[in-house]
Amino acid sequence: MTDIDRKPKIAIIVGSTRASRFADKPAQWMLDQAKEHGGFDVELVDVRDYDLPLFDEPASNAWMPSQDPNAVRWQKKVGEFDGYIFVVAEYNHSITGSLKNALDQAYVEWVHKPAAAIGYGGVGAARAIEHLRGIAVELQMVPLRNAVHIAAGGFMKIHPIGENAAISEIEAQIKPAATAMLDELVWWSKATMAARAKD
Secondary structure, eight states: OOGGGSOOEEEEEEOOOOTTOSTHHHHHHHHHHHHHHOSOEEEEEEGGGGOOOOOOOSSOTTTSOOOOHHHHHHHHHHTTOSEEEEEEEOBTTBOOHHHHHHHHTOSTTTTTOEEEEEEEETTTTHHHHHHHHHHHHHTTOEEOSOOEEEEHHHHHHHSTTTTOOOGGGGHHHHHHHHHHHHHHHHHHHHHHHHHHHHO
């Protein structure tokens, strides 16, 4: 089997690092959906496990190797994958500082790979995901059209400050979006894998 004949390897990246974060619930649901889809080899990658400093390198690793060992370890990890699903919290109409910092800590590893998202909050992290798409373009990624937005009543149904129900109780609302996103992610993962193999 050639490299482009294998299943794409996808990381589900948890971008919130707060002790009280909600991210684990949608991250686990998204992991289950991706496994059920069957088009990927998928792994959960938690930014919290990498103890990244605030970006303080002389330049991006697009221009010179990074010096911080945790940043290098992060780069090696994200470089293993053919595409990404970001688990997105919305802070003040944008992504978390921890996710932005994690994106900034790498460059070459993101290039020519697709970026999908599942977001949660009052408006389903719609504004944060739009910001993420703009960042992804600058990192030469392929931001996907489809995303999963856990919003409004659905969000309050499953969040601890609301009913704290299982995500299965709102699955009928969000699964069609997840399926569309995963189908799109397979297509772009395979297309970019083939293109990278030719470079």
